[in-house]
Amino acid sequence: MAPPKRKHARNQACVIPGGFTVLSLQFSPDSSARHSVFVKEHKVRAEKSSGRPLDRTLFVLDIPPYCSEAVVKDLFSQFGSVRSVELKDHPGSSEEPGPRLSRLFRPAEKQGFKVGYVVFESPSSIAAAKSHPCDDPLVVSTQLRPVRTGVQKWIQQYIESFIPTDKLQQIVDAFMQDYDKRKEEEEERQKQEAEKQQEDEEGWVKVTRGHKGAKARPHSEAADQRTLQREKRKKRRKELLNFYTWQHRNTQKEHIAELRKKFEEDKQRIALMRAQRKFKPY
CATH class of the missing domain: 3.30.70.330 (RRM (RNA recognition motif) domain)
Incomplete structure (x- = not known):
């Protein structure tokens, strides 16, 4: 039932x-x-x-x-x-x-x-x-x-909500110890990556891809010297290029002056021929 x-x-x-x-x-x-x-x-x-x-x-x-x-x-x-x-x-x-x-x-x-x-x-x-x-x-x-x-x-x-002072100090100390440990591990890892990216005898650098958020490797003294030398060479080439540019501009100015002088001479010759009525354009 x-x-x-x-x-x-x-x-x-x-x-x-x-x-x-x-x-x-x-x-x-x-x-x-x-x-x-x-x-x-x-x-x-x-x-x-x-x-x-x-x-x-x-x-x-x-x-x-x-x-x-x-x-x-x-x-x-x-x-x-x-x-x-x-x-x-x-x-x-x-x-x-x-x-x-x-x-x-x-x-x-x-x-x-x-x-x-x-x-x-x-x-x-x-x-x-x-x-x-x-x-x-x-x-x-x-x-x-x-x-x-x-x-x-x-x-x-x-x-x-009220925590004893000694217990709070233990919590803070444990947190800081863990933070210092993780900080040391991060510095050691960055140091190992920097050693892997050292320059070889010919000056080439092997670049490896680090994890996301990794900082760029520090430049060595030799790398800084080579960078300065490259900048100096670029500056000298730029000065030489500017010198040739200045010479080219002077040549163009002289050519334009010659054309103007020839134009004035042609105008005077045409005016003289008109005065003598010997101008025959056709």
Whole structure:
């Protein structure tokens, strides 16, 4: 009859269109309100980050604001050992590899519902999470794992905002040591590239393509001397060319003067022939 069928369906997982499985969240054991999150196996082929393996990553939607990464890790630990949890405002590729900044240097996070990527140690944990019954809620706040909200959460955040001086000094020292190490590695790499691009016996330089953003190699003293000599030769050739140009201009002026003198002589001869009436143009 109808009641046994409803009881049988209660023990099954709720799968909605799109391949998402619905999981219920219950804030406390005595709370009557429930919140639904939607989970799905992460299968983005364009994902190149090793931090999200395709066979062990669970994609979670609609995570409430009171669930931090530690709370999400505890919630999904019942399905298997969790390696890492990443919460973001919107779905997207993972962050670029690099030094992880302390929370002191990171901007304030937005408060709101988030999406998450839960990475398990075993692929079987994905199947366990997807087959969890919808009517069996996951309890967020328990006596062993209390989660503060409202004014209590603000008071806790305010207290945690004050960091002891010695701990802050340790964080700064660790950051500066990492920065100095990366700086030394960059200088060593530039030095090796400069040695590869040294000049040979005939003065030729082997130029290799460096990484993006690499600085130009420093010029040697011999290269600077050759550059000065080339500039001097260019200057001498330019002076010689200018001298010949000046001589050519004088020659043209003399030729024009001769043409004008001949023109004046022809005019005088024609005027004399007209006076003698012996001018016969035809």
